[in-house]
Structure formats: structure tokens, C-alpha cells
């Protein structure tokens with residue numbers, strides 16, 4: 416993933432039960448392209464072995480601050496870091512960080528670094544809500560560290576449910592990515608992204624839909640948030656997890672998606688319409704299940720509204736609108752016609768017959784056409800990478816209009 420490529424991330428692991436999730440976190444960061452240096456507190460070493468982190472990061476765990484031969488390790492680590500991330504951060508660690516202590520490797524690095532710092536606390540709900548823990552969290556926020564709110568959920572065995580859980584590793588990675596992102600051109604922009612298919616009922620148990628998985632739209636929403644935008648994701652049924660950071664609005668039908676887009680559009684700087692709304696609905700939707708033996712041989716269909724066309728008058732002046740076109744023949748010709756018909760600034764054309772592109776895949780190959788007559792042909796790439804290519808275009812177009 417772009418913001419992590421070759422960047423040095425220090426992962427500080429302190430000694431709480433949520434330590435086990437830090438292994439997945441180290442793995443995800445490494446898979447995203449980061450070079451991960453793990454620092455373990457003494458207590459963390461009681462929960463988990465250093466060798467586990469070495470195996471997933473391919474790098475030795477940092478030495479203890481007083482280990483012979485490593486006198487300046489904390490200074491070197493602090494200088495090389497692009498990001499310092501502490502997850503899980505215990506109540507004890509927060510207290511020591513708030514005091515500016517430097518009596519172990521992690522706190523010493525924290526004082527010595529100029530890199531952004533992200534802290535993900537995890538502890539018992541009673542400990543987290545204690546005034547002293549809250550004060551310590553505020554103190555470290557005041558010096559510019561980002562502190563994630565622990566999630567509400569099941570705590571350690573027998574401790575019930577409450578706020579104190581470490582957010583899932585992919586959520587922490589998303590926040591880390593936002594701090595590492597260098598393309599901040601969407602800061603302050605409001606972006607609507609649509610994703611996934613809509614469904615039109617035939618009766619209470621059956622529906623018409625399509626093969627859209629939502630991957631492309633979710634990747635765009637995630638990347639736009641990482642680049643500083645305020646993101647509203649309007650989505651149908653997704654085959655992938657919701658992105659971190661976006662306000663997500665779930666809809667079922669094309670009419671519901673149209674209404675949600677219409678409500679958000681007047682204040683949006685850009686709309687990226689990556690969803691595949693169902694184009695047809697049944698002319699009569701049965702209120703009872705259609706019995707197999709009584710089913711009509713033909714189902715009468717009606718067109719649903721075209722969302723881009725029917726909400727066009729609600730676009731703010733200067734808003735950038737990007738649509739997609741999934742075609743099986745005359746790809747670019749059809750896409751160009753759609754761009755004109757729907758009043759778009761960009762259309763992203765897909766050939767549905769190409770292997771590794773279009774619906775349901777992790778990769779995509781597209782042609783990006785603009786109303787200005789530009790044509791860009793990025794190679795086949797992961798949808799997560801293509802999201803950045805598309806947002807580069809949106810960002811440039813917004814800059815040109817402001």
C-alpha cells in the first residue's frame with residue numbers, strides 16, 4: 416500500500432492481553448510494505464515471544480535500553496522512524512508517556528523522535544474510564560500524539576463488555592496509513608463515494624442484483640479518507656469490510672441509493688459513483704412469496720432511476736463527478752457516450768470481458784477518460800493502487816477549479 420512502501424514504522428508493544436493482536440498488526444504493516452521495528456516492554460515479553468515478531472517482520476526485535484553494545488539504539492530508532500505506533504498501550508505505559516519518562520527503550524524512543532506518534536490504548540473498561548487514565552490520554556494528545564479510542568466490545572475472559580478493547584489491526588493500520596500519507600491534497604474536501612450493488616425485490620424472498628463486490632468503491636473511500644477528505648460511503652451489500660474513517664450509509668435499492676446521494680450531494684466537492692445500481696426492478700413486487708408452480712414465465716420489469724442523471728441538478732457548482740462504465744463491447748465509445756449523457760468530468764471504463772478486471776477481482780485495468788479529452792491507460796493493478804490513481808485525477812481537477 417502506497418503510504419507504507421519502504422517506510423520505517425516502530426511498533427511498540429506493551430504488556431496487556433491485547434498483545435496477541437499486535438502480531439497480526441506487525442504482519443499487516445509488513446505486508447503493506449513497511450519496514451517494522453518492534454520494541455517490546457518487559458511485560459510484553461511475558462505475554463508473547465520476541466521470536467514471533469521476528470518471524471513476521473523479518474527483523475530482530477529492538478534490544479533493551481541497557482543492553483551492552485546498543486547504547487544509542489533509541490536515538491537511531493527514533494531518527495529512522497517515519498511513524499511510531501504503540502499498540503497495545505497499557506494504562507501504565509500511558510502514565511509513563513504522559514510523564515515524559517525515558518527509562519526503557521519505548522519511552523526513550525518516544526522522547527527522542529520527531530515522527531508522528533499513534534497510540535492505541537487497550538485495558539479494562541474501569542481502568543480506561545478512570546480519571547487518571549483519561550488525564551494521561553489527554554496529556555499525550557496535547558503534545559500532538561494521536562490516541563485512538565478503544566473499542567466497545569468483549570474484554571478479557573469474564574470481564575464482560577465495555578470500552579477498552581484494542582481496535583482491530585486493520586483499523587489501526589488505516590490510521591497509521593493516514594498519518595504516513597504524503598498526498599494530503601483532499602484535506603478539507605467532502606467526497607461521496609458509492610460502492611457495491613443495489614437489490615430490487617421480486618417478492619419478499621427473491622431479488623434482482625449484479626456481481627459487484629464493492630471492492631473498487633471501498634478502496635476509493637479508504638484512500639480518500641487517508642488523503643484527508645471527509646468521506647461519505649453510500650453502499651449496497653459489500654463483499655469486503657467497511658473502510659475506516661468514512662461515514663457509511665447502507666442502502667438496499669437503487670431508489671434508496673439515489674435518495675442518499677441526493678441528500679449528500681449539495682455539500683459535496685466530489686462524487687465518485689463506483690456503485691453498480693440495479694437498472695431494473697419488477698413492475699409488480701409481490702407481497703407474498705411467488706409459489707414455484709404459480710410463477711409467471713415472464714417477469715415484467717421497469718427501469719430504475721439513473722442516479723447520476725436524476726441528481727444532476729443537485730451538484731454544487733464546481734463539484735467533480737467521476738462515473739464508471741462496465742462494458743463488454745466498444746468500451747471507450749460507449750464510455751464516452753455515458754460521460755456526455757450523465758454530465759461527468761471523468762469516466763472510468765472497464766472491459767468486463769478482461770480477466771483480472773471489473774467485478775469481483777482484487778485487480779482492475781481501466782481507461783480513464785476526461786471531459787477535457789484526456790485519456791489515461793494505467794496498467795493492470797490492485798484496486799487499492801488504482802484508487803490512488805483515480806484520486807490523483809480528482810484532486811488535480813478540484814485544484815484546477817478552486
Ligand code: CTP
Pocket residue numbers: 669688689690691692693694719720721722723724737738739740741742753757
Ligand atoms: N449509474 C447510475 N444509476 C443507475 C445505473 C448506473 O448512476 N441506475 C451509474 C454507475 O454508478 C456508473 C455509471 O452510471 O458510474 C455507468 O453505469 P453503467 O452500468 O456502466 O451504465 P448504465 O447507465 O447502466 O448503462 P448500460 O447498462 O446501458 O451500459
